Amino acid sequence: MMIRTKRWTGAAAAVACLAGVVVLGMGNANQAPQLRLHGGSAWLASSKTGQLTLLDGASAEVAARVQVAPPGAPIRSAQLESTGYALNQWDGSVVRVDGATLKPSTSSWSADKIFPTPHALYALDSSRGLLTPTDLVTMTPLGAPHSLATKADQAVVDGGGRLWILDQHTGELVWFSQDSQGSRTNAGTHLTVTDGRPAVLDVARRKAELLDPETGTVVESVRADVRADDAAVVSGWSRGILISTRGLLMACEFTVSCRNPVALGSGKADLGAAVEVAGHAIVPDYSAGRAWVVNLETMRVVADRKLFDRPVRFELLARDGLVFYNDPDSDEAGVFDLNGNGRAVSKYNPVNPGSGINQVAVDGPGPGRQSPPPRPESGSPNAPVRGPGANELALVGAPMADIVFKPGNRGLVGDEFELGVVARSSIGLATAEWSFGDGTSATGLVARHSWKRPGEYQVSVATMLTVGLPAPVATATVVIEPADAPPRIAGFRVDPEAPRAGEPVLFGAEVTGRAPDRWEWTVQGQPVSSEPEFRHTFAAPGTYTVALAVTAGAVRVQESKQVVVAPAPPRVKCGDVLTASAVLTGDLVCPQNVAFRIAADNVTFDLGSHTVTTASPSNSSVGIQVAGAKNATIKNGSVTGFTTGIAMTDVNGVAIQKIRSKSFGHDSAGDIVGTRATNVKVTDSTTSGPTAFVFRDRSNVTFSKATFEQSAVSLCSDHSTCAVTGSSTVRIDRLVCARNEEDTDSGSSITIRDSALDIAELGHACDDVKLTTNQSTGGDITATNNLELVGNVMGDRQDDLVLDSPAVRTPGRLVIQDNMFSGFGVGLRIGEGTGTISGNVFSGNVDAGIWLDPSPGQLTFAGNTFTANGSLKRHGVPAEYRGGLIDPELGRQSVTLSDNHAVNNRGYGFRVATGVQDGGGNTSSGDLHACVGVSCAP
Template sequence: MKPRHVRVALAVVAVLAGAVLVVGPGYETSQARMYSGAVWLASGRVGQATLVDGASAEVKAQVSVDRPSTALSVTQQGGGALVLNEKTGLLRRVDGPTEQVSPQVSVLPASDGLVVLPSPDAPRVIDVHSGVVAVVDPVTLAPRGEPERLAETIRPGSAVVDGEGRVWAIDDTTGEVVWLSEGKRRNRATTTKNGLLTITRGLPALVDPEHGTAQLLHTGTGGVSRSLRPDLRADDEVVVSGSADRSRLLIAVPSRGELISCTFDTGSCAAPVKVSAAGAELGSPVEVDDHAVVPDHSTGQATIVDLGTSRVVAQRRLFDRPAPFELIVRDGIVFFNDPESNKAGVLDLGGEVRTITKYTEDPATPELPQVPEAKRSDEVKKTGHEKSDPGLGLPGRTGKPDPTAQGPTASILVKPGNRGVVGDEFELTFVLQPATAASVRWSFGDGAGMTGSSVRHSWDEPGVFTVRATATFGAGERAEAETTVTVDPPDAPPAITSLGIRRPKPVIGEPVHFSADTTRDPDKWEWTVTRPGRPTPEVTAQTAEFDHAFTTAGRYVVALTVTKGSRTARATRQFTVGRGAVRAWGGDNFYHVLDVPPEAGSGVIAIDAASQHALALKANGRVIAWGDDDYGQLAVPPQALSGVTAISAMGLFSLALRADGSVIAWGDHSWGKTDVPKLAQHGVVAIAAGMDHGMALKSDGSVVAWGSNDQGQASVPEEALTGVVAIAAGHYTSLAWKADGSVLVWGRELPSSPAPMPGHIAGLRTIAMGFDVGLALRDGSLISWGYAKSHVYRLPDEVKSGVAAVDFSFQHAIVVKTDGTAFAWGLVDEDTSVVPHEYNRGVLAAMAGMNYNLVLLEEID
């Protein structure tokens, strides 16, 4: 039996050139830019929300959100923040790109039990005292519908939101687990007296010390999906948290000063790890890169634990006194913050501490510490420079806007960025969404003004300037937006705003590109890449960018020091280099597909699984093939022994894409599927192999197909000759995904009942298709269509969130999760569908063959 499956290759088609976008965890281009590696922190003493950048360990913005000496809590929302006044219950939103602040909104009556929880669709505001839950609009903060009562009173620390937006909690009066689903309150009887809820990989989990259990709950019934027995005692008070990208719990036990980690995927709990003295005031642990960081509020100390080995890596004193500090993980960076003081910082997993001063000690005169001897824009005494009305701020209409009003929203785009030096020219563009004709008037915070939708301006003295633009459109309607521009003095020190590593998870032998974004055009660059515990650097460089191929897998730290005149700046970033090893399992190995050759044991960057053979692509561009050779599947052509950038295999033949844009084919010659047409011998950016036909996507957005056409799969429709950004090939089917999100299908289509294939899939990342079922990956979850009785059509809970990639064979499918694990399901034997424990960590890619699977593993030393 031949496998019937399909894979998508994505490509970015630019105006002048095309490039293949390799899809899979660890293989996207990574730039640790300010808004992707930064967090908003609470600074209650000065009534501010402070934006701090993790790469440079610097303050990037200080935004006044309330009166000084106010108890504030900050919840991250995308690149922005939701700020709650814990006394009054008033909520505000700080917009990330513009740093503008919305008017205050009262969502629930004032209470000291209010908490704000982010959710995939809209934030939830919860009062644990009254047990009431309100849903608010993520932009206007206007309540959506009426508040709902979840419980008489909610156990503090137990209210959570799952990956589908359902609110879960423990009723502190009855001990019941309660949740809201589709507007209805549901409950499950329990008798837990000291249990707590958390969310792990989008699913609710209950840790119940009284009964010594940790349970993963079913989102529909509240019943127990999986249960573990951590080393807990009935009287233990616990603090729990869950992994965002894997089914793991972190349980801090303050009475014993211990940390316990439990993983539902492996069905085990690790032995307790001592992280502090018994009776310590432990806070909520956080997880990053297979490490846990546990805060101790009673000492101001944090303990870093390697979860793979259950060993303490480092203990660092972050504060010289007891402090109620918080830990926040953002883009793999651990931030610490004391909301009640001016101290925050970044904690590396190796134990390095970089302290950040959020504001000066005088709360009445806060200023950005990274702008020495520079005036704030509101201290520049010039005509026409007035402070803004505190009722304005969030891009939108002027005055006191109705939060439910509909109309264009406004923002300001600043190029090349919001920071420069005296004399630099900035280009500022006013953006209305949706686009609306308007007249725009600007003020730049220095007394100057201008009109026009796009203007240029430079400042002649240093400061942090508020730029305001007001648009008039329609029948006198107005919209306003603000942003800030930081202008450094001519002798200001340089700053490193980002460190770039491409790719973020390289493997042995793969060239890694290092780059940085800086200010002030440095005179000197000094790079070092080191491996912790080694006396000498792996590599050094003195250029703005450089490349290096690593020979050893492991964890590394890149450090950059830049110099301008006599001033310097330094930034560091951690990254890993994987082994890039191929592993296989399942089936009876009749075709020897499980006999992975030694040369595929390291340095592999891509894999694919066909019917009776498998492929691997090495970092040096060489293709390796193994398995059955009855049709020449293993006769890799000389042109595919170097310079290859992508591979695709199905049935009994293979395709390879070379860096020069040409396609190579070999294996079974029937149907002419190895006869690559001239149009596919240049300018190709992506390939896809079907059962008996091939496809190529060209840099001009056109699709080429060849081989078998018995179902019309090689007859490319006119709509697929322009604007295509991705292609896929199935058994008798071809697909093309266009830039507008529409999906074109030709050849044999799947059954349309009960669920037809969507004609438009927003946020599409990958499509995988079998003979009678299709799967699409979008926003971390899978959707299915086609024949409802198929075992693959029925999606298990494990693939409804946190999915990074998917592949589909004849009878089963396999996904790679964002936590680096794999999960398989379908109508196959247990040896194929169950991922072996030793292969289920650090997974970079996974492919489904006919009754077997391949995975590409990091295997970090």
């Protein structure tokens, strides 16, 4: 099976370069990006398409494009010999692209800086200060990480493959090799490599020094005419160092002197690190999008080349007398020589940058590779999408993104808001087009806007997914008040809402209109705080008046609220039987088999943010047991270490709120267990034991805003109903209605809505299974009577080396409607079942969009879209098994197809048995092969 593509999420890094390799993630580019390649070719980053582009220097043509990240992800390239490395600045993932095979492979770790050397790839996690050497090919750790006490502001690799790291603020210099490491204090402020040896510049001492690669001691030096406040950029050359500063280039030769500087452009030019080629320095001028060529013997400008028509911080690389330049954030790149002669290159089609995003698009033989077979014209990954409705293809049903307002969704006329759109699944967003509800618009995943008139505006954003399809429009409302609107106290916040004597209470308020200049809180008329929020502890029960006055300019407004404070509950101890409400006042380690029992109606047990645990659990130990009670509440704390966390028997109306439960041992009964437990509500709680929950014998439970942390199994059996909703997170290996495979007919049902799912096996022995508008990693989903998937977004789990293929089967009714399946081996395998598969999108799956297993049941496929499936050839997967909708055995004839669309699949559009019912309206456009068993219009 193929190695997974890593999930792409947000992270930050910057670019710096080493002599001999490109290094990613440095805080500022004070080193010349000297890229030594074999064959005169360079791997260049293309963030808009998420690709590494191999540019051949001799022909100035694109030799290959390899997908390494979702389109729009900010990536930077690194290279060692012919192998390329891509660092995703969003999530810190690294992709290695083999120069001979073009095969990409991902790291199992993440980093914000990487340093390829001839001996190892060093991965730096700056947040933890850890530098880990990893294998250059497998990218697995070679040993324990090094702990860095310094910041990695600058780094270089010398001619012997040693990694040198400089903390620019402290001057601390450390270096690493295969079998040793060293350090030196107060080394300098800038670091580079000169003729394979490390060199430093100390701006304060105005001195550049060449270092011994073995010991770090100074062997040669030269005085440099730099000022302490210079924003100097330093690189190395064969005789010394090159310094770009104040619009000047200085060349300083060790043991001799610095030559007369040469002025480049205007005095305010933003110069970058120079690159040396054959006795010449090529200096980037970011402010003018230009590169200057300076003869280092005469210190004269011999050529200059306009590279961009705008200011841009481009990359500059050198190899074999040629200079490569690249803008990672656009399609623009190119090659030129020391005379300024060269050629501009477009790395991808700027009009259709997302084309071929799931392909390794090879446009030429490239170094060390054989020419690929020619691509069919209609199957080209760069071919435009054609066919009926191709431009209107979109996922419906599932929410794909949320709009986030900063500082909030309420403000005044003229206030500037920052609006961002955030993906709600592992399928990222590539582009966004905003409509602000006032007749204006903008583009970009982040936008800024202010409204000129008061009112309530509906903001909408139309996004394009990284798989190349438009997502449903996301909307949100912003309230704009007049600029001179007086402050208004819209409401109070009291937490907890029903406070007790002796416990702290947090007070706050929602204030609209002008921002207050002053806050005045009082309790019973006595001043208590001048902050927007404050905490207060009531010593005795009673009714208290809490008042707030806010002042903005000459306007002062005041509101008050009556707060009823209940008496402090009695203290409890291990083994207590609770017949009245109680609060835990400290952590408890209970030796009893049952720590607490609730044995009366209307009891609230508040754990007070404390933990109940046991040091020696028995096979039947229980943290909190509720038996024969109604309307009990357990809240605010942790129950850990017991065989059963919370056990309920013959109860009705139990509420479990803000509880963290972790049962003990692999044979644990469960974190939350209910037998004949009805109307149970579990809210904002977390389970992390081997068995998350067990509900049996006609129980019913609803989980909302719950988190299930990687449990092995959960059970809903014997005519029970279990529902999960409200943005819950479900990581459970088996969520079923019978523990054993041979058990059936439980009569139970599982419903999950609006949640994030990672479930390997769902629904065994369940009568009904319904998944609605979830974000899911797939898995095997079964039901004995009714199985429904509506409006879900399903993407590969991507946490191991195997590409998953979700599968569904039921001997009863099957409904698969308005879902999206992307990034799997097969988007969806369909086994036994009778029903309708309609309005779904199957995109970017490695082998096929749908795979029909040879099982009984009448299936109708209507209005589905299959795009860019069958993208890679995998060992053991024949060509006839790749494409959109595939019946590998051509044996399932009880199928009807109508109004389905196949677009740019690297295999068949549809390959089904000749006996299927052709309902008409099916199309195939840009597929490698057309259709078998059904007629398809172009």
